[in-house]
Amino acid sequence: MALRLDRRRLVMGGGLGLAALALPGGAALAKTLxxxxxxxxxxxxxxxxxxxxxxxxxxxxxxxxxxxxxxAEIALDPDFRQVAARGVVRTGAYRDWTVKITLDGLEPGQTYWYRFIGPDGSRSQTGRARTLPVGRAERFRIGLFSCSNLPMGWFNAYAHAAARDDVDLWLHVGDYVYEYGIGSYAADDRIAERVVLPAHDHEMVALADYRLRFACYRADPDLQALHAAAPMVCVWDDHESTNDSWEGGAQNHQPATEGDWSTRRAAAVQAYLEWMPISEEPWKSYPIGDLATLYRTESRLIGRTRQADIGAAYREGTEAALTAFRDGVWQDASATMLGSTQEAWLARELRANARTTAWQVVGMGTIMGRTVMPGDALDLLRPDLSEGAVRSFANAARAGRIGLPMWMDRWDGYPAARSRFLKAAQAADADLVMLSGDSHNAWAFSLSEDGRPAGVEFAGQAVTSNGMEKQLGVAPSVAARSFVAANPEMAWAQPSGRGYMMIDITPERVGGEWIFMETVKARTSAVAGAHRMTVEKGRRRFTA
Incomplete structure (x- = not known):
């Protein structure tokens, strides 16, 4: 029985309505699922x-x-008359009945179709995928996604992207699923039909929880269509485990009620590796002929140190306290996003590959561009915003006046590690392109280190998760101008709108297009607008 949320019935196979997940019969539905x-x-x-x-x-x-x-079989044609490779794979309940197999002996730069055949002779859906090119490559296109919160909206970005025929691969840079229980969402933030298991206030904590959440997300027909249309390179961020996670814990993990962190982390990793088309290598590079090298990174659960805690300085409320934090804890050279092993690997890869491929394209879970809160932040807010939200903006604006970032969970919360990364790219003479997500809004950064250009960053908006616009009392364009004026690295901003990005790589330039969907509250592939930015080879700054 194929489980899908179709347009006609909002069904998860066998006549099971997703709205029923919110009803007392949810347990029976989970059993059926x-x-x-x-x-x-x-x-x-x-x-x-x-x-x-x-x-x-x-x-x-x-x-x-x-x-x-x-x-498993893979062929040169969708009718499988020209089978190029076959394989056999075993699975069981021990891996939630998921299967992964690598088939090789394929030709570079070639489109293939693939499928699985069950022991009863049944056949899976047919998928399409393309191998990477070798040698001279004139163009490569990547679709970029992040922050896909199923209860908050329809995956219209996935539907729009899946209908394209000009994509070589997808890159998902994290928050593919969210850990929260339905009860933690405000009523106006979610759609009644988009309910996930485990139900109500139950977060993902145990292995069964993570598996069930993936099963709900992967039942979505637009996500299934996306996966079937092209290969996906996947990077996890925090919500695949829980919010603001690091090697030894997380903001949203309470040991007293949710048990040992290492147990929860292991469960999250196991379910992710079961349900995602990814190898067990924690990080990896992908050669795209002589055009580019794409890097899959890990910046959450293996090497990341605890985020710097600015809370005490905020509570003290003085510039002296913030200055002491800025010049002390924030600058700690032992703080790392990647860990020393991955830092060294990436530096070596950049040195080697910058000699042979034109662009070094790094997929990252969180944003690298420096971002401080504008000094006029309080003038941008809705007048009815909660006292706590206003206080958060006010604190960040005070911190921004002395150069401290808005969020300690991003790369600019780890300034020494950020400096090491960008210096490694400069030493390699790399044309660096960062592809990131996490913030739910759209940004472009011309990165710099020691006063010299270090590369660019395309930071994509969320597929569905709420963005900053919900807190704004001014037009998003007004807020965008304020952010760009306050942040020298920021070349462009759009603090509203959901969707995805297309990255177009050629030998001469890399172009990025932010595609904004009309809405995520109704199921439609209509597009509201788009914005394009370009970096020219050798410039390492945005030119448009």
Missing amino acids: LSASGFTHGVASGEPGPDSLLLWSRYVPAGEADETRLD
């Missing part, structure tokens, strides 16, 4: 190489079997 059989969640591909692709699906056998075997 988890006991569905056959190919339940479509197909996906990832880890593209010049001669290989990783293929993913989920197949649950009927009956009481502990394991099953599936055949």
Whole structure:
């Protein structure tokens, strides 16, 4: 039984309405969801190489079997008359019946179709994927996504992107799922039909919770269509585990009620590796001919140190306290986003690959561009904003006046590590392009280090998660001008609108297009507008 949320019935297979997840029968629905059989969640591909692709699906056998075997095949045509490679893979309840297999011996720069065949002869949905090019490459296009909060809206960005025929791969830079229970959402933030399990106030904590949440998200037909249309390179951020996570804990983890952090972290990682088309390598590079090298990074659960805590300085409320924090804790050279092993790996890769590929494209969960709160922030806010929200903006504006960033959870909360990263790119003479998400809004940064250009950053808006506009009492364009004026690295901003980005890479330039959907509160692929920025080869700053 294939589980999908279709337009006509809002159904998760077998006539099971998602709205029922909010009703007392949700437990019975969960049992039905988890006991569905056959190919339940479509197909996906990832880890593209010049001669290989990783293929993913989920197949649950009927009956009481502990394991099953599936055949996988990949072909040059959608009718599978020209099969290029075959393989056999085993799965079981021990990995939530998900399957992953890498098929190699493929041709570079070639479009393939793939599918799985069950032991009963049933066939999965057919997916399409393209291997990476070798040698001279004139163009490569990447679709960029982040922050896909299912209860907050329809995945219209996925639907629009999946209908394209000009994409080589997708890059999802995190918050693919969210850990929160439905009860934590304000009524006007979510859509009644978009309810996920575990139900009500229950967060993802145990392995079963994370698996069930992925099962709900992956039942969405627009997400299934996206995965079937092109390979995805995946980067997790915090909400795949819980908010503001780091190696030893998280803001949204309470040991007294939610148990040991290492247990929760292990459960989150296991479910992610089961349900996503990704290898178990924690970070990886992908050569795109002589055009670019794409890097998949890990900046949350392996090497990241605890975020600097500015709270005490805010509570003291003096400039002296903020200055002491700025010149002390904030500057700590031992603070790291990537950990020393990954930092060294990435520096070596940049040195080696900048000699052979034109662009160094780094996928990252959080933004690198320096961002301080504008001094006039309080003038930008809605008059009815809560006292706590106003206080948060006021604190950040005071901190911004002495150069402290808005968020300690991003790269500019780790200034020594940020400096090391950008100096490594400069030492490699790399044309660096950062692709990031996390903030829910759209930004462009011309990055600098030691007063010299270090690269650019395309920071994409959320697929569905709320952005800053909900707190603004002025037009978003007014707020954008204020942010750009307060931040020398910021080349452009749009603090409203949901959607995704398209990154177009050629030997001479990299262009980015922010595509804004008309709405996420109704299911439609209508586009409200777009914005484009470009970096020319060798400039390492935005030119338009």
